[in-house]
Amino acid sequence: MIGPNEARVNITWAGQNAELPDPVSRDAAEGDVKMWVAEAIRNGSIPGIPADPNVDLTNYVVEKYGPNDQRPHHAIFVRPKTPFG
C-alpha cells in the first residue's frame, strides 16, 4: 500500500524497466532519488534490473506525477535526459 505522501519510483536502466521495491516520499529531492536508485542498481536490489557496479545516472532526469485514472498513487520516473543542442 502506498500512502498519499509516498510515491512509487520507476527506473529504466540497461534495457530494463522496473520499480524500487519500497515507495519514497513524494517530496523527495531529485538528487536523493537519483542517489537511492543508483545505489539500488549498484547492489542489485531492484527486481528485474541486474546489479551494475558501473551505474551512472549523471545524465538522467527525475519526473514526478500525481495520481491519475490508471495509477491511484504518486509516481516518480527516473529516465535519461533527451535535449539536443
Next chain:
Amino acid sequence: MGNISNAERKRRIRACAEAGPAPTFNYWGSVWCRRCNYQMGIHPNVKGMQMTIEAGVVLDLEGKPIFWHLPPGRTGGSLPDSSELWDVLWENRRRLSGFAHSHPGAGEPGPSYTDVTTFQAIESALGRRIDWWITSSDHVALFRWVGPDKYSYQGILMRTEPDWANRLRELSQPPTKDGKETES
C-alpha cells in the same frame, strides 16, 4: 561589430549569404556564422532555406522514420528535454536504429556537449548503442560511440544522404505565420 546602420548590417549579411554556405559555430545555445559573425536566425544560406529551428526524427532498423520530433520550445540552438521523445524511443526500442537531429546553417555538423551527454544517457537506458545522425543544410554526418570514455563519439560524413534528410531540413524551417509547420 562596431556601430553600423541597419542597412549596412543587412548588406553585410546578404553579401555573406551570397558568398556560399555559411560556416557555423555554436555559442551559448545559438548558432552563428563564422564568416560574418551574425546569428544564423537572421542569416539565409545560399539555397534560400533558413534552417533556424532544430528538428529530430526517430529511425527504425530499415532507416525509415518512426516519429518526427517537433517539440514545443524547440529553437535554433536546441531541442528541449522531452518525456514524449523518451516514451517513443522506449516503446520502439526493439525496432530502433537511431535518432537524427538538425543543426542550423551549413558545413560539417558535429555534436555539442548537450548532444553527447544525451547520447550517453539514452544508450545507458536502452542498454545498447544506436546511431546518432546530425544534419546541416548541406551535410549529413553519422556519429557512433567509439570509446574509451563515455562521451567518445566519432562521426563520418555521408556521401549519400538518407531519404529522410531533406524532410528533416524542411521541418527545420520556421513555422508559418499561422503557426503551422512547413509542409513539402
